[in-house]
Amino acid sequence: MEQIVLATGNKGKIREFSEAFSHLSIDCVPVKEVISIEEPEETGTTFMENALLKARYYAKATNRPCLADDSGITVDALNGAPGVYSARYAGHHGDDQANNEKLIRELQGKSDRTGHYVCALALVHPDGREVTAEGYCDGLVQDEPKGDNGFGYDPYFYVPEFEKTMAELSIEEKETISHRGRALRELINKL
Numbered sequence: 001m002e003q004i005v006l007a008t009g010n011k012g013k014i015r016e017f018s019e020a021f022s023h024l025s026i027d028c029v030p031v032k033e034v035i036s037i038e039e040p041e042e043t044g045t046t047f048m049e050n051a052l053l054k055a056r057y058y059a060k061a062t063n064r065p066c067l068a069d070d071s072g073i074t075v076d077a078l079n080g081a082p083g084v085y086s087a088r089y090a091g092h093h094g095d096d097q098a099n100n101e102k103l104i105r106e107l108q109g110k111s112d113r114t115g116h117y118v119c120a121l122a123l124v125h126p127d128g129r130e131v132t133a134e135g136y137c138d139g140l141v142q143d144e145p146k147g148d149n150g151f152g153y154d155p156y157f158y159v160p161e162f163e164k165t166m167a168e169l170s171i172e173e174k175e176t177i178s179h180r181g182r183a184l185r186e187l188i189n190k191l
């Protein structure tokens with residue numbers, strides 16, 4: 001396949017996709033290096049709706065195959081929140097620190113810390129072909145942050161399998177078990 005455009009403005013996602021694609025010898029480029037346009041509004045009510053909406057928007061604008069990722073964390077004790085609102089949970093889009101503070105605040109006094117990372121991927125070609133995949137990763141939301149790797153909710157997301165937070169894992173380790181790594185492997189299998 002020709003080059004894939006990474007239809008995301010999130011630096012953490014770009015890092016992870018670039019790393020994963022480099023091992024697969026697939027050439028990718030962040031959309032901001034291809035075209036300068038406004039980000040689309042994420043009006044979907046599911047991760048997949050938003051992933052498709054972003055990929056279609058950028059595929060139309062660039063006329064190239066675009067891969068979009070809509071992801072977030074759903075927490076059982078919060079009835080699935082923050083869910084599709086993960087990026088703007090505390091009100092201001094992309095403020096990781098405020099989002100994490102709100103999450104910990106909402107979980108105060110709750111014993112069930114089960115959370116799930118979700119990643120919906122949509123690869124949309126300019127001719128209209130669409131390939132989608134989803135991946136999940138289960139963990140526990142802990143009160144104290146640990147680790148400097150990853151991004152977003154990672155310092156608070158404890159992965160029992162590794163007995164570490166997601167932010168304590170290397171980018172390669174994270175890819176083996178993360179929602180994004182799993183979704184990406186499923187997507188590649190479908191190509």
Ligand SMILES: O=P(O)(O)OP(=O)(O)OP(=O)(O)OC[C@H]1O[C@@H](n2cnc3c(O)ncnc32)[C@H](O)[C@@H]1O
Nearest residue numbers: 008009010069070071072073086087151152153154
């Ligand atoms: O829409 P794009 O441009 O891709 O970038 P975004 O940052 O707005 O991305 P989303 O709309 O998909 O929102 C994802 C939110 O979920 C969080 N998130 C997603 N994947 C994550 C991961 O692997 N580790 C930690 N947090 C993650 C992330 O920090 C955001 O707050």
Ligand SMILES: [Mg+2]
Nearest residue numbers: 010042070087
């Ligand atoms: Mg977004």
